Amino acid sequence: MTAAERVWERMQDVLGRHDRRKAVTEALGLSFIKIKALRRLASGPLTLADLAERLNTDRPYVTLVVDDLEHRGLVSRTVHPADRRRKLVAVTPAGAEAAATAERILKEPPASLAALDADELAELDRLLTKLTTTA
Known part of the structure; x- marks a missing residue:
């Protein structure tokens, strides 16, 4: 295993252990796609087509998501x-x-x-910045 492969495996392990999606779905009692929809809509109203595009899914599925969110009183349609x-x-x-x-x-x-x-946070931030700007 190369050093890069070992580091990549550790990064995936860290992210997997601290996946916040489970915590947020349990706290809100919603699927993660419904939470993503709410987060996208929090910045302002969208059409179903625009929401589908931002969620990278199709309109019929977004319609089902919005139907449930509307039933729960979390969104409205106008x-x-x-x-x-x-x-x-x-x-x-x-x-x-x-x-x-x-x-x-x-x-x-x-x-x-x-x-x-x-110092450790600063070094990690520096390395992550380097990874995201050279990728």
Whole structure:
């Protein structure tokens, strides 16, 4: 195994152990795709087509996702002001609160990362920056 393969395996292990998706789905009682939809809609209303594009999925599936979110009172649909044939989907106050909760959970660093000292965090940040700018 090369050094790069070993490091890649460790990175995957770290990310896998600290996958926040399970925590957020359990906290909100929603599938991760529904949470992703709420997070995308939190920045403003979207048409179903736009939401499907941002979620990288098809419109019929997004319709099912939105139907459930609407049933739960987390989103609402209104007529698009420029085209009455289209609907805009927006988060309700409860949906905005759920999206904010999801953001908090997903952004919470694992304890092992938070335990690193300032120099270690700076070095890790430098290396990750290098990886993301040269990829």
